[in-house]
Amino acid sequence: MPDMLRIAVPNKGQLSEPAVEMLREAGYRQRKSSRDLVMVDPDNETEFFFLRPKDIAVYVGEGILQAGITGRDMLLDSGAPVDEVLPLGFGGSTFRFAAPNGANMTVADLDGKRVATSFDGLLRSYLEKEGVDARVIHLDGAVESSVQLGVADAVADVVSTGTTLRQAGLETFGEPILVSEAVLIRPVDAGPDAKFDTLLRRLRGVLVARDYVMMDYDVHAERLEAAVALTPGMEGPTVSPLHREGWVAVRSMVPRRDAQRIMDDLWQLGARAILVTDIYACRL
Ligand SMILES: Nc1ncnc2c1ncn2[C@@H]1O[C@H](COP(=O)(O)OP(=O)(O)OP(=O)(O)O)[C@@H](O)[C@H]1O
Numbered sequence: 001m002p003d004m005l006r007i008a009v010p011n012k013g014q015l016s017e018p019a020v021e022m023l024r025e026a027g028y029r030q031r032k033s034s035r036d037l038v039m040v041d042p043d044n045e046t047e048f049f050f051l052r053p054k055d056i057a058v059y060v061g062e063g064i065l066q067a068g069i070t071g072r073d074m075l076l077d078s079g080a081p082v083d084e085v086l087p088l089g090f091g092g093s094t095f096r097f098a099a100p101n102g103a104n105m106t107v108a109d110l111d112g113k114r115v116a117t118s119f120d121g122l123l124r125s126y127l128e129k130e131g132v133d134a135r136v137i138h139l140d141g142a143v144e145s146s147v148q149l150g151v152a153d154a155v156a157d158v159v160s161t162g163t164t165l166r167q168a169g170l171e172t173f174g175e176p177i178l179v180s181e182a183v184l185i186r187p188v189d190a191g192p193d194a195k196f197d198t199l200l201r202r203l204r205g206v207l208v209a210r211d212y213v214m215m216d217y218d219v220h221a222e223r224l225e226a227a228v229a230l231t232p233g234m235e236g237p238t239v240s241p242l243h244r245e246g247w248v249a250v251r252s253m254v255p256r257r258d259a260q261r262i263m264d265d266l267w268q269l270g271a272r273a274i275l276v277t278d279i280y281a282c283r284l
């Protein structure tokens with residue numbers, strides 16, 4: 001068996017499904033059951049290990065596994081010697097302080113108070129940086145309940161929609177401690193690794209295929225410069241002759257979220273036969 005690339009993937013929680021879906025889109029074989037702990041993909045010379053998201057940076061930091069997908073918050077909390085190589089665009093959250101509604105707390109007010117969290121490392125280093133001497137109460141989850149139950153005066157927790165905080169009668173205060181999302185990581189001292197580079201190129205390709213669409217249109221050559229300014233593409237658009245005097249065909253990648261506006265603007269400019277298609281996969 002050749003040397004395998006060993007990748008850590010969250011086995012459950014908020015990041016698990018989107019991580020597995022992204023790897024599937026990147027052409028890797030995926031596990032059959034959510035109980036599988038290991039999966040071998042011989043075609044890609046890759047082995048997947050399904051681990052608790054909080055443990056992933058630890059395995060990768062020890063150099064046992066060559067790559068992993070975890071949250072930026074978890075990776076910084078662990079203090080493990082890993083590099084964030086690529087943000088993956090899912091699992092977005094902020095890590096914030098919260099206290100009872102109307103308490104109007106500030107970070108400085110936390111001095112001498114109890115703050116509950118599952119992310120002790122992140123919280124301690126922030127408190128230290130701010131010069132605040134608070135007592136950190138470690139809880140594994142459902143941290144929002146700790147204030148009501150009298151275990152803490154405030155929390156530092158993951159906020160996504162804010163629903164959980166609201167339901168617990170809490171409001172955020174202070175600046176976000178961290179803005180997080182899922183990230184691809186590798187050990188800090190990792191040397192050259194062709195299989196890792198392939199994984200990275202594939203994941204970048206998935207991100208581009210998600211965020212961009214292919215736009216085709218016909219335009220009179222006199223308007224070409226103005227049209228190209230609207231659709232500059234990645235490395236300049238492809239311009240081909242049309243079997244129609246004075247007209248050209250243009251093909252360019254554009255951000256998906258801007259596609260409708262760009263189509264309107266191109267139409268105003270006199271472009272016609274404006275088509276948008278999904279990008280199935282790409283390498284840039
Ligand atoms: N509601 C959410 N929406 C988006 N991302 C989230 C949400 N909650 C947590 N995350 C992110 O998902 C990652 C993992 O959190 P998750 O809650 O899945 O793990 P966990 O708390 O260790 O597991 P469990 O909840 O099973 O105990 C973190 O990086 C976190 O920022």
Ligand SMILES: O=P(O)(O)OC[C@H]1O[C@H](OP(=O)(O)OP(=O)(O)O)[C@H](O)[C@@H]1O
Pocket residue numbers: 013014140141142143144157158159160161162163164165
């Ligand atoms: O802002 P919201 O959209 O409400 O999401 C944030 C909540 O989601 C996560 O909890 P999870 O479901 O992972 O439970 P846990 O606290 O047990 O980890 C996180 O820890 C927050 O509690």
Ligand SMILES: [Mg+2]
Pocket residue numbers: 013141
């Ligand atoms: Mg959780």
